[in-house]
Amino acid sequence: MAFPCLRILDTTTVTPSGPALPQSSIPLTFYDVWWLGFPPVQRVFFYRLAPDADLPRLLSNLKGSLSTALRAFFPLAGNVRLTPGAASARHDIFYAPGDGVPFTVAEYEYDGADLASHEPRQVADIAQLAPRLPGGGALLAVQATVLRQRRGLALGVTLQHAACDGAGSTNFLHTWAATCAGAEPPAPPVIDRALIGDHQGLYDHYAKNMISSKELESVVKLPTDQLMATFTLSGDQLQSIKDAVAGQAVRRGQQPPRCSSLVAALGFIWCCHFRAKARSAVKAGGFGAETTHFSLAVDHRRWSKPPVPATYLGNCIGPAICTAQELALAGASSLLTACAVIAAGIEKAVAAPEWGTLMERIKEVAPTGVLSVAGSPRFLVYSLDFGFGRPVKVEIVSVARTGAVAVAECGAMGTGLEMGISLPPAGMKAFQRGASPMPSRAYRPINASKRSKSLICRRTSIHRRMVPTPTRMLNNHLIFFFENNMLTVKCTTTRLESSSEYQYLCITLIYLDKCSVKIGQA
Structure with missing residues (x-):
């Protein structure tokens, strides 16, 4: 097998279409600022192309529609910077006429396993398909890579999380795709950052207590042999997990937790991930910790007072940090614990978010490791059709670095969820052994x-x-x-x-x- 080779064919700057937009300064909010220290979000969308696909025309349409979409989403063409003349360390997104998004066209020579597979693949082979953000505070970069051996196209999108959350970024992607396909685009974004109030002075608190690069090393790391794989849970499998959780709660004399399909999936993945980590560590002669942490994002748009529009372009999410101590147990007992803790964490994050101690809590759990979530089935990433079909596979490549679980609706099945996991080879093998929904031991x-x-x-x-x-x-x-x-x-x-x-x-x-x-x- 030949060594994978990426050839850059062209790089241009795509600017918003139409007359020049005025210079703008959009301040970051307390929701935005704490993302500045984290690596950008990198997604890769794999598409199959028809044998007679006109590649030059296809690439031209992608660029032209990107330009049109950027007119409504112009902040993404700007740069994040320290606000000049601000009394304290404030950041803003600065857009000036002529700013744009780098669009790279590349060709990938690769004759190995199918990169759009669910099976474990080398992260290094996929990571080249996601562009790097240029220096100077750029927020967005795009790369279209032709996969000639498999008649495919990999569309890589890299976004600085401080610009917007997943709801905002996927709204942009859906707008771009609809524009390219000649379909009706979604509602335009709302860019007014004044919608986010900060009565507690959270911005200054977060800016002063951001995670340092040394602290981030325990969260952001990428071994050279890292693998990436996708595990799917069908609607029936998710229902079985819910039933096992409810049955175990009844046996314990407890009220069953509110176990949605997402909570069931996350609880199951948390258990499998923890046990895989434990097996790998035990083989290495370590692992004495029994406490494990889990974090998922809660969208506060609808819970804010007053509510923030669903199309708001910016961050409006906060983490629900969950802690459990019984996930090493087999069967429904650990599932009940995980799902109950996650459900309670979501309810608490919605009803009484602890914004004032958020950074301290993150720093507290980060050294011991936190399994977090990237993406959401609500984003409908598998419906992104640019006019040449829906993607056959979507990867959040950046989870290989952050250690998060990538969540999306199931592209292959009509129902269910898919989970992207990135682990070293030993951890992946351990995860695969445990990633099969099992009933409690009494029913095995x-x-x-x-x-x-x-x-x-x-x-x-x-x-x-x-x-x-x-x-x-x-x-x-x-x-x-x-x-x-x-x-x-x-x-x-x-x-x-x-x-x-x-x-x-x-x-x-x-x-x-x-x-x-x-x-x-x-």
Whole structure:
């Protein structure tokens, strides 16, 4: 296999279309400023091209539509700087006529594994497809890379997070894509930073207590052998996780947490990631910590008083930092803990955000490692059609450096979520071994016949009184009956919606279509 080779063919500056826009200075808010120390967000969109695709015309259309989109999103063509003459260390986004976004056209010679695959791939092979931000405080850069061996195009977009959050950046991408495809673009952005009040003086507090480069080293790191892979959770799998969590809560006598599909997915990934980290560290002779931290962004637009418009271009998110201590346990016990902690963290971040101690809290948990989240299924990145089809794969390449989990709607399936994970080889292998939704240990299958699709389980607390009358249909999904003192359960669907004890008993059936299961009495 030849060594991957990226050739830069052309780099131009794309400016906003139409008459020159006036010079503008847009102040950063307290939501924006603490992102200044973090690396930019890098996304790569992989597209398949038709054999007769006109590449010169396609690239020209991308540039022209980018220019049109930048007219509405002109701050992204500017630069972040220290505000001249400010009494304290204030930053703003400064736009002057002639400012623009670097647009690079490249060609990638690569004959290895498909870069748009879900399987583990070398981060170094993908990272070249995302452009670097030029110096001087640039906020946005774009790179269109032709993948000739696979008749594809990789569209890399790099954005400084201090300019806007994921909702703002993907609104820009949807506007650009719709303009290029000749479709109706979304509503234009709202750029007025005066919508964000700062009655507590949070900007100055954050600016004085930003994470230093030394502290950031524990969060932002990239081993040379780092891998990237994507794991998908279907709608049925997400439902099974929710059911396992609810069933475990009932067994503990607890109120089940508010477990949305996103909370279920994040709770499951957190458990798998923690156990993978533990296995790798134990093999290396370390890992004594039992406490683990998780952070996800909460959009405060709708919760602000007054509410901030959904199309606001800027940051309006804050982290929900969650801490757990029981994730090393197998099965539904750790799932319940993770999902309950995440759900409670979101509720707290919405109802009573602790803005005044946010930086201190981040510095407190950063040295021990925090699994964070990048992206959201709400951004609909797989619907970004520039006129040559939807992307076959979307990667947030920057998670390889930050250690975050990249979250998106599932591009291959109609329902479900996909999670991008980046780990060293040993950690990736450990994660893959654990990344299969399993019921609690009491329900784990101990023998299986692939030929007959039958599954044998034992559970000491099964008694005849727990079983419905013979041949009774439960919710048109399960048929229970005794035969030769053996309970037989037949499943006629891949999704169980009942919250009964029988569903929890048969949670392992979620993944098996039209199978029979026999559970022996103790």
